[in-house]
Amino acid sequence: MPHEPTAEQLLAGIAQHDGQALANLYDLTATNLYGLICEIVSDHNAAQNILKELFLRLWRDAKRIEAGGGSVIVWLTLDARAKAVDWQRGQNGLRTSAHSRLQALSKLMSWMPGRADMADIDKRRHLLEKLVHRLPKPQTHLLELAVLKGFTETEIAHQTEQPPGRIEHELRAGLRFLRHRLRAVMGTWSANI
Amino acid sequence: MECQYLDDVYELFLLGLLKPKEATEVKEHLERGCPYCKDHLREAAQSVYFLLSVAKGRKPPNSLKAEILRSLHRT
Numbered sequence: 307m308p309h310e311p312t313a314e315q316l317l318a319g320i321a322q323h324d325g326q327a328l329a330n331l332y333d334l335t336a337t338n339l340y341g342l343i344c345e346i347v348s349d350h351n352a353a354q355n356i357l358k359e360l361f362l363r364l365w366r367d368a369k370r371i372e373a374g375g376g377s378v379i380v381w382l383t384l385d386a387r388a389k390a391v392d393w394q395r396g397q398n399g400l401r402t403s404a405h406s407r408l409q410a411l412s413k414l415m416s417w418m419p420g421r422a423d424m425a426d427i428d429k430r431r432h433l434l435e436k437l438v439h440r441l442p443k444p445q446t447h448l449l450e451l452a453v454l455k456g457f458t459e460t461e462i463a464h465q466t467e468q469p470p471g472r473i474e475h476e477l478r479a480g481l482r483f484l485r486h487r488l489r490a491v492m493g494t495w496s497a498n499i
Numbered sequence: 500m501e502c503q504y505l506d507d508v509y510e511l512f513l514l515g516l517l518k519p520k521e522a523t524e525v526k527e528h529l530e531r532g533c534p535y536c537k538d539h540l541r542e543a544a545q546s547v548y549f550l551l552s553v554a555k556g557r558k559p560p561n562s563l564k565a566e567i568l569r570s571l572h573r574t
Contacts, residue, residue, distance in 0.1 A: 340559040341557035456515070488546055
């Protein structure tokens with residue numbers, strides 16, 4: 307029985323302007339991406355436009371993304387987050403630069419995780435999710451504000467009426483916790499988890 | 500490369516949330532091809548991807564896929 311094509315095989319097809327490959331990658335990823343976008347933006351029409359633009363950008367940029375050698379699913383996820391954050395921040399009258407910064411970064415060098423890295427994460431997802439639940443609640447809230455809402459440390463400090471230094475310390479501690487647990491789960495660092 | 504002092508900022512850099520001075524330092528390291536920064540940015544991308552992929556999936560309207568496919572040849 308033939309295997310389903312991987313996301314990277316579909317990306318190779320999209321780079322050759324194969325519409326069916328794009329349709330298949332959409333089927334593979336759209337539910338997760340749309341769920342993420344809807345977590346960030348408050349308007350479903352805007353969320354649909356962001357998802358549509360995402361796949362049209364992929365159609366245009368597939369050759370460059372393929373040449374970068376990273377996971378197309380990570381690229382789609384980061385791109386969707388950046389566009390959604392910019393849309394929501396724009397609605398709130400805040401500076402919007404998440405997408406332009408990500409685009410600039412994507413041209414610097416090949417830093418995107420590869421398909422094998424992401425397969426390892428997906429295999430250990432249940433364990434990682436358990437670990438995230440061990441984060442103290444205030445840090446989880448800060449991570450949501452930064453990662454899903456795109457608020458800077460200064461903006462979070464203003465919103466929560468806490469000193470900026472404390473927000474910086476707590477947010478970075480939360481990210482450090484996650485990073486260390488990820489290393490432990492992925493077997494790249496030994497730690498008592 | 501001696502950039503271990505940047506260890507706590509790669510995720511924020513990737514998310515576009517770093518203060519300008521720190522962001523410039525990371526960017527300069529990456530532009531110079533710093534392998535330490537490259538590896539740590541890759542690791543940060545894994546962390547951020549994981550956090551983002553915890554969001555609950557939601558099926559987009561059926562019409563959206565057809566709309567995207569119709570638009571492909573106009574791009």
